[in-house]
């Protein structure tokens with residue numbers, strides 16, 4: 001357990017700033033509900049001292065009435081004498097107060113629940129919107145993934161802090177009213193109370209900090225646990241886990257990791273229970289000391305019986321409220337520490353930004369894309385993924401990128417679409433640096449299908465519609481895209497056709513073969529009418545006939561479109577107008593199929609190697 005905690009004054013200030021931010025966020029979610037919650041609590045806050053006061057008056061009145069003697073044996077005698085009217089009014093008053101408190105508390109509960117849910121939905125949306133703005137590097141680096149995980153955990157649970165803050169304000173109003181009553185009769189008792197609370201508050205504060213830092217420092221392990229839980233029990237991994245017999249191995253790992261965390265939390269809980277229990281008994285002791293003091297003064301005739309009840313009730317309640325308030329403060333401070341996880345995620349800023357005055361995307365593209373001496377290293381990596389890279393993708397031509405695994409092909413696609421910016425050199429489109437376009441504009445005009453495209457658990461129609469979300473409702477366009485990518489016959493065979501739910505996640509979802517999924521993914525690119533189309537090995541799972549057909553169609557349909565294809569199949573690659581051969585992040589050779597074959601270099605070697613396999 002860490003002893004020196006990184007929790008200084010500045011950190012504490014930040015905590016309270018976050019609280020203000022959360023407050024504003026909730027107010028934006030629903031000013032009405034928040035106002036209502038505050039108003040209801042104000043009413044409930046002044047109820048306890050009023051009830052105590054009425055009780056005191058009732059007791060004093062009863063004592064007074066009994067000292068006057070009995071007007072008669074029956075209730076009617078009492079009623080006729082009129083001596084019960086004040087008592088009855090007091091009783092009725094107390095009844096109304098207690099009844100109203102119950103009703104108002106229920107209403108507060110309802111309002112807080114609705115407010116909490118709306119707020120957690122609003123924060124989740126904000127989180128998704130912010131995540132969408134971040135760079136790819138924020139998702140590919142584990143440090144950011146930890147932050148994302150922490151923020152995600154907080155998004156749905158932090159609204160309770162505001163209920164706590166409101167409850168705190170309510171308890172403070174009640175405490176002030178109770179203290180005022182006590183102060184009138186016995187000011188000394190207030191000081192006694194304050195003393196009794198100091199150790200309890202210190203204990204709470206310390207444990208909250210410890211709990212937070214344990215949870216904070218454990219975030220990588222929790223992500224691992226989440227990962228193990230997911231692959232240990234998911235449809236995607238079931239096949240491999242069964243065949244490799246990994247069940248035991250995974251659950252063993254999970255057990256080891258989770259037990260470590262469990263032991264830490266258990267130790268903290270036990271320590272907390274023991275220490276806070278001890279501190280609580282100090283305050284009980286104080287209560288009885290104060291009680292004895294009041295009884296003693298009553299015996300001396302300084303207080304009436306009603307006042308005795310009022311004071312002991314006030315003291316006991318005030319003790320409870322003050323504990324609640326002080327512990328509440330440390331709890332709120334503790335909870336607000338977690339707010340840092342949420343808000344610091346919102347502070348991560350994208351680095352791939354739009355220029356102040358973006359240039360318009362050239363329509364049509366006249367010259368094409370040019371890589372000028374481009375170098376790029378993935379963040380946190382020592383090695384250059386690509387370096388001194390120079391080649392052109394002339395407008396209207398199909399360029400194939402060829403190279404062994406890890407040669408840098410996918411990296412080039414990420415650079416072309418500004419998922420990353422080069423560290424050296426530049427990439428231009430019709431002579432304009434890609435950084436001078438608005439990223440959204442650039443990406444709208446480029447259709448990319450990656451080798452690890454997503455298989456959405458949506459309907460077949462939506463799975464294609466996501467290729468251009470603005471027209472995802474246009475069924476004719478979707479069908480035509482599906483026809484171009486050969487996905488149409490696949491979809492027509494499904495029981496519900498284009499409305500068939502795909503994937504295994506949801507009820508009635510139907511899974512497809514790898515090649516069938518690829519045809520659907522390729523249809524996404526056809527949704528775009530993009531100026532530049534990039535297919536990064538999306539045909540790897542297609543059978544040879546389907547791949548040949550997909551590319552012949554692609555060549556015909558993409559006539560005049562600038563296209564980049566990445567494929568390990570040379571029968572496809574040879575259809576391209578130009579071929580760039582990459583090795584270790586550099587261009588090794590380039591030219592047409594004929595030229596490269598004549599060169600007798602690496603391309604010719606690889607081509608021959610594959611051709612031999614078929615002979």
Ligand SMILES: Nc1ncnc2c1ncn2[C@@H]1O[C@H](COP(=O)(O)OP(=O)(O)OP(=O)(O)O)[C@@H](O)[C@H]1O
Pocket residue numbers: 140378379381385403404405406407408409410411412
């Ligand atoms: N997110 C990443 N972080 C760090 N390094 C990466 C990342 N992605 C790729 N690399 C490294 O960059 C280099 C180029 O990878 P890239 O994915 O571009 O290869 P590729 O030619 O597409 O390979 P393949 O044919 O296997 O798909 C490799 O050395 C790879 O290990």
